Amino acid sequence: MTGAYVEILRARHAARLLVGTLVGRLPNAVASLAIMLFVRAEGGSYSLAGGLAAVYGVANAVGQPLLGRLVDLYGQPRVQLPAAVASALAMAGFAFVGIGTLPLAYAAVVASGLLAPPLEGGLRALWASVLHKEGQVHTAYALDAVAQEVMFTVGPLLLTLCTALWSAQAALLVLNAVGVLGALSVVVSAPSRAWRSAPREAHWLGALRSAGLVALLAAFLFVGMAMGSIVVAAASYADDNGGDAVYGWLMAGLGLGALVGGTVYGARQWGGDPARRLRVLVGLLAVCYLPLMLMPSVVAMTLLAVLAGVFLAPCIACAFVLVDRHAPRGTVTEAFSWLVTTFTVGASVGTGLAGPVVEAGGALWGFAVPGAAGAVSLLVLLGTGRVLAAPARGAVVAASSENDPNRAVEPRFSSGDRA
Structure with missing residues (x-):
């Protein structure tokens, strides 16, 4: 591995x-x-x-x-x-x-x-x-x-x-x-x-003129919301089950899950359409948030937190591949920076949304928010599947020393639809 x-x-x-x-x-x-x-x-x-x-x-x-x-x-x-x-x-x-x-x-x-x-x-x-x-x-x-x-x-x-x-x-x-x-x-x-x-086409929208990139950013806004909301729900659970130490264990569990999931995911080469694979990964991410609503004992809850984090890093890694593919020519750094921004904004929105939910329904409904946000992200990916679809097999561009592999305003992907 x-x-x-x-x-x-x-x-x-x-x-x-x-x-x-x-x-x-x-x-x-x-x-x-x-x-x-x-x-x-x-x-x-x-x-x-x-x-x-x-x-x-x-x-x-x-x-x-x-x-x-x-x-x-x-x-x-x-x-x-x-x-x-x-x-x-x-x-x-x-x-x-x-x-x-x-x-x-x-x-x-x-x-x-x-x-x-x-x-x-x-x-x-x-x-x-x-x-x-x-x-x-x-x-x-x-x-x-x-x-x-x-x-x-x-x-x-x-x-x-x-x-x-x-x-x-x-x-x-x-x-x-x-x-x-x-x-x-x-x-x-x-x-x-x-x-x-690479030389870029002058356009005030920059990287955002790519429909595929915009679709991906819309999906990851909700992935960010899931991450922001789970922090608040975990804090509410910890308040009733041991305080700050428990909260630290839950956060460590999420981080450990992401670490393990990302390590395993990156250890092999994946064939096929990365957009289809991202839909599967986001779906699994959403499903793995749901068991947290059971709110069992602290030890079991920590293990569920590990499970909840497993598919986050693979989702992010797969998203990087799609950003690389859909970024318009000459906008690769800007495109990746938009992904960072969107995820950050989503996390902030999720934190703000989870607060009132926890106050109204407790930690149980707080843990429902990340699952719901993950489900909405999956719906966005399903609804924009045609936009995110892999280009035709003959559309691969030869590699070059320039970082931008796209070679055109239209989406391209430099690695033969492998990710």
Whole structure:
């Protein structure tokens, strides 16, 4: 099972790009928690902490596709590194200004979120130039999805460790400085410096002029809602069954499930239409959320949480393949950044929706929300099946050093409909 991953990590530049991207994304991954810890340490209310974290999330959702478009236009080093430095400086300003002057605090948080570099989309744009075998690129997408689960587990631990050793302010400064170093490691690499997007058709919609991409984003809005809502439902269950420790076990179970599912999924090559396979994966994702409504003992509930997480990383990895196929020529980084934004917005909507549901019906109905969101995502995929369908077998374009494999405004896929 590990052979496919070892082969990828042995490829020149691959390990560096993956690790550098994860380190560079660390400040963004822990931003909401870091803001909340800092505001509480400064004596601010939970409402203020939540408001600042929400503003950061919205700004980040807006900034990712915009910066992704700039990367496609001007290359990675010219955009990624200045954005990383500016975002870190803005967060440092927030750390020094504190919450004494709220307009400045909000402005700093907005700037930091808006300027966070689109390293995630940038990495996926680089895989094709680093891994020259078509199947390896798809395995790299699965490895990417698994690595995200590791980052979202390790990141909060590093944040709380820095806070315990020094202070919440120091944690903000240190993690953002480390993030700049991660971005620097990526942009000075040969693949990043050499990468150029294919020429693009001038269009104000950019990547969103692809009907296939829009259909995929619509489906993943609801996948994000499922992830956002399950966090709230799990917190409600934990309140009645042991508190924060139980909540930590449930979140760890979800992460472990995604880690295992993504690892197994990426260890083999998959034939056939990736759009059809995504429908199966999303359907299984929705079904595996439903047993959580049984709300058994803590041990059994943790095992159900593992099951609920198994198909998340495979869904994300399969979605990466479809983004690659449907992104219009010259918009690959922007297209991947739109997927990040859509998932983030969906998670925020899911969190907001699950709150009133839990208050009205308890954790039982809270756990119904992710299952329902997954079902709606499946309906979107079924309803847009023709748009997402694989192109004709003869439509494959020869591989090239450019990352964008599409070669045309019309959707193409560089790997012979294999994913």
